[in-house]
Amino acid sequence: MQRMFLRRVGLALLLMLAATALTFALVSAAPGNVAAMIAERAAGAGADGAMIARIAAELGLNDPLPLRYLRWLGNAAQGDFGVSLRTGKPMAEEFAARIPVTLALLSGGGVLVLVLSLVMGLAGAVSNGGVADRLLHGLALIGASTPNFFVAAMLVIVFSVWLGWLPSFGMSGLASWLLPWITIALFPASVLARVVRVNLQDAMSRPFATTGFAKGLTRRAVLVREALPNILIPFMTTFGAQFTLMIIGAIVVERVFGLSGIGAFFIEAIRFRDFIGMQAVLLLFVVFFVSVNLIVDIAAMLADPRLRRPRKA
């Protein structure tokens, strides 16, 4: 158990290192990228080749790639992610202002995903082939196929334009978060609801479910008390995978609803060729993906008594 745990953590660290190295190599492969941008900002159209070369030399951009990667990584470890070429502010400052926004979006959306998927999956299993089951199946299929920007647009049309209940833009109070949360949650909730439904169905046809009935439980009680604990592990791993994918949702949702989070910053960084900003955000993303996966794996390990308490000989 402990060895498995340590191995998993080591693997995660290795993956983080490799993935950041890869993104660094990609984004910073051409040293001209950053220097040209700085020169352009400083001298406008007057920037020439000599100026770019001088800036590159000053910043050590001509050093070998591994050296530059290690230097960058060392700085990042101390909280120095460079200065954004677009906003001119240190990336650490940008992070401090924007990470809370994205976290609020992800955590609110995440809670909604958990609740929605469990309710939908369980309701489907309770109905078991009935009208509600079919309806929810269709709903999950559409939810898992509708582009989230279209979901956002429809929500704005219905709740902001027609009904005028909720704001369509900005970050002013809880009300302005409702549409972003629903938008970002719909896709993962739909995927997860099907995972819940399918695994519940599988669990209900296993012998222990029959034992549950024999214990005198009603079908609903067997679903909740016997089947539900058994889907915990696929539920957790799928939730982890979907939660990491919610970063893409965040990128779209932050743009549509005008939330100044990391996702919106990333798109702006790409559009304005802010390579330093891009690099820093990608580092953040890699850390996010790898650690969510790690947490989910460990949580799944702890949730399964067969792994938590392996049988002694």
Next chain:
Amino acid sequence: MMKNWPWLILTPAILFVLIGLFAPVLMTHDAAKQDYTAILQGPSLEHYLGTDYLGRDMFSRIIGGARTSLVAMSVVLVAALVIGVVIGSFAGYVGGRTELVLISIIDIALALPSLVIALALIGVFSGPAWVWMSDYWKMIIALTLAWWANYARMSRAVVVAELQQPYIEAARVMGASHLWIFTRHILPHVLGLVVVYASADAGALVLAIATLSFLGLGVAPPVPEWGQMLVDGMSYIEEFPSLVIIPGLALTAVVVSFNLLGEAFALQKVPRAVRGGFLARKKAARVAEEAARAATEARA
């Protein structure tokens, strides 16, 4: 599954392909032509779906958008498939240290969501070294590089499994060359699985192209594209929601349809497909079999 969901539901996917193929014939107007005397009009005999804020014909833009998506999706799918199959098969076939290195790269690529990789690559391509490339091709290449790893991983798995088969050993003993063994015996298995999987991926790719265009990082105007039409329409959402709803519905219908197609394929071909209908069917069949069949031997 397909019993519950009639084939009718695949109409959008089929229409999408047909419309994409015959777009030039179907378009009633030049999709890019602006007409300031006819902006933001409702549906009419002249403009079946009305016009947008530049007076462009919505009907023709939807049709043109289908073609744009279809072409981009097909190019990315084929390119990613070829790269994935080549790299994955090579890794699986040669084995050893080469395989380890390639697998590590594949695994790193798979550790990040495809669309994030595509975004990062589009960012990279925004540098001065890439100005010669159009936005459209930047998107195509970024998506291809973001998409190949899945197919590579799958190809490798199939190759490794096939290499264990006794007939491979037999062919080798008989003096068959590596190329012969690979192309005649292994490649058909690899393609069989990967092509099915890729066809199930079509919906995700259409979605990715639309998302990139929506973010302003994909297909740029004046080329018509649904995601781009949608983001353009967002500015007029209060007075003219149809500018958003029409491309959104077209996109959703196509993606739903492709996803169903993928599900139908998965039920038949992909092993251990964890799908509701499939599992349920298998389970019911097994229970029925157990109830109906009596064991062949009189064990008592």
Next chain:
Amino acid sequence: MTAPVYSVEDLVIDLYTPSVSVRAVDGASFQVRPGETLAIVGESGSGKTVMTLGPLGLLPEGVAVDLKGLARADGRDLLRLSPGDLSALRGGFFGVIFQDPMSALNPMLKIGPQLARQAQLYAGLSAEAARREAVSLLARSGIPDPEDRYDRYPHELSGGMLQRAMIALALAARPRVLIADEPTTALDATVQAQILALIRQIQQEDGIAVVLITHDIGAVSVLADRVIVLYAGQIAEEGTAIDVLTAPAHPYTRGLLASVPDFRSEIASGTREIPGIPPNQAQLMPGCRFAERCDRVQPACHSHRPRLQTITRGEVPHRVACPVIIAAEGIATHD
């Protein structure tokens, strides 16, 4: 004679899946009384589990079930009970031991608390008393160090121990009828005898009714007072264990006993298998279902369905559904 605690009459059970429909039980009747053990014997697929557990609603999900006939327990008609009442009856009146304890016990749930909950709900004990009861049930089922086992998960116990835990679970609600569905099939040979002994001990101490579903003639000879031999959903022969095991009349019962190695039977001179396979119950022919495999088959067997005829009278009559044997061996009938 005491009144039966669980009885079914002219039970017909049809199973439907999207592709097949099967008449799993075709007009069978049985009853079991307090303090006695009824063994229901047959091959896999003969319908013995469906017949016993079907009226309780204990068939796996994914199959549509249609039950006709009469099934009574605790003075109530099981086939007309509301789902809630049937659940309560399953929990309190019946205890069930399943074939494979490794898959029949929920891997995510600790063993002890499940027992305690049953005792609390159905025996009306307080939470504390229920816990003590659970521990003593584990001890009574022959599980060493029950205090420790109380908090164990199924994967932490061996197969034999798990089946003992399963028995304890079945007893926790203090049931009147214990149904054991192939309780030893999944276990090691050495453990099988211990489990059978445990079931017999419990039955004698508590005086409850036991229904043993099995294809293991050895288990029948150890436990059963009465035996029903089921073939393709119909009763071929029934009677006291002694009658059926020592003087089997139906060709199928004889074949069954003859195929048991080392069984001391007058018929068995070396083991022998019944040729052929049981009929496909999805498309049944008229007539005797065993006809295709029977070594005493007559032309009439294919067209006339045999009915049960009494060949030995008594408190438990010996009845057999084979006119050919009755006629050929000159057995007197008493109907």
